[in-house]
Amino acid sequence: MAYEGLKVEKEGNIAILKINRPKVLNALNRATLLELQGALRELAEDPQLRVLIITGEGEKAFIAGADISEMANMDAKEALEFSRLGHETLRMIEEFPWPVIAAVNGYALGGGLELALACDIILASENARLGLPEVTLGISPGFGGTQRLPRLIGKARAKELIFTGEMVDAKRAYELGIVNRVCEPGKLLEEAKALARRIAQNGPIAVKASKELVNEGLEGGLRQGEAMEIEAWANLFSTQDQKEGMKAFLEKRKPEFRGQ
Numbered sequence: 249m250a251y252e253g254l255k256v257e258k259e260g261n262i263a264i265l266k267i268n269r270p271k272v273l274n275a276l277n278r279a280t281l282l283e284l285q286g287a288l289r290e291l292a293e294d295p296q297l298r299v300l301i302i303t304g305e306g307e308k309a310f311i312a313g314a315d316i317s318e319m320a321n322m323d324a325k326e327a328l329e330f331s332r333l334g335h336e337t338l339r340m341i342e343e344f345p346w347p348v349i350a351a352v353n354g355y356a357l358g359g360g361l362e363l364a365l366a367c368d369i370i371l372a373s374e375n376a377r378l379g380l381p382e383v384t385l386g387i388s389p390g391f392g393g394t395q396r397l398p399r400l401i402g403k404a405r406a407k408e409l410i411f412t413g414e415m416v417d418a419k420r421a422y423e424l425g426i427v428n429r430v431c432e433p434g435k436l437l438e439e440a441k442a443l444a445r446r447i448a449q450n451g452p453i454a455v456k457a458s459k460e461l462v463n464e465g466l467e468g469g470l471r472q473g474e475a476m477e478i479e480a481w482a483n484l485f486s487t488q489d490q491k492e493g494m495k496a497f498l499e500k501r502k503p504e505f506r507g508q
């Protein structure tokens with residue numbers, strides 16, 4: 249499908265989704281968020297897909313936030329709808345059936361950082377700048393930043409970033425635990441693809457179950473998470489992938505997982 253604010257490319261069982269509004273540093277407007285929802289729905293149904301990478305078009309930005317020119321004249325009712333749209337879209341990323349890697353290739357600000365925080369793993373290039381500058385515009389983060397950032401890096405560190413609106417570089421973001429890895433700018437996408445390929449060679453049902461268990465487990469208590477893990481683990485023993493994975497190990501060969 250053709251999109252205006254997005255580009256979707258496939259390489260085998262990996263998809264690369266680029267936010268494609270480089271003239272405005274890939275700022276997210278309503279139309280792009282709606283397109284993103286459509287693309288995520290379509291990709292979720294692709295039987296071949298195993299990992300999704302999200303990045304930004306151009307050299308300068310991953311996503312420099314929600315589109316300020318669109319937000320500037322919103323009233324409270326329109327803002328409510330826009331924030332709901334943002335949350336709904338980011339939840340689709342968080343609940344996407346396969347792992348989602350954010351390849352942060354420049355500015356990841358406001359809604360851009362919030363989108364990355366909804367991904368499973370964040371890789372950043374050395375030139376990345378990350379932050380939640382909403383308070384500098386007289387608003388608070390509205391696409392999940394006040395919720396996902398403290399869960400990831402702790403309350404006090406998140407509050408410092410949110411209250412100051414300060415941007416941090418990739419190295420500081422790594423120290424804070426926001427990004428998994430910092431890459432040379434020219435190698436970011438290759439590293440993201442290599443990571444994606446590594447994940448994609450594992451048992452697909454097991455990877456999918458692991459994502460759900462981590463996500464759901466973090467929302468509930470430890471005992472509830474343990475119970476979910478036991479059940480999911482046992483269920484994997486009725487898959488062909490488990491038989492194949494263990495048989496291949498014992499036969500000293502590479503497994504051929506079919507996702508069944």
Ligand code: COA
Nearest residue numbers: 271272273275312313314315316317355357358359381382
């Ligand atoms: N919404 C709409 N347009 C945006 C944008 C956003 N979030 N971020 C950047 N743009 C536009 C700029 O208005 C500019 O458009 P123009 O060429 O028509 O003037 C273009 O993208 C390039 O940005 P510019 O500001 O000229 O680049 P810069 O290198 O000087 O600065 C940033 C880069 C990211 C520091 C700066 O663009 C910025 O602060 N953006 C807003 C970040 C923000 O507050 N995001 C949170 C929104 S809730």
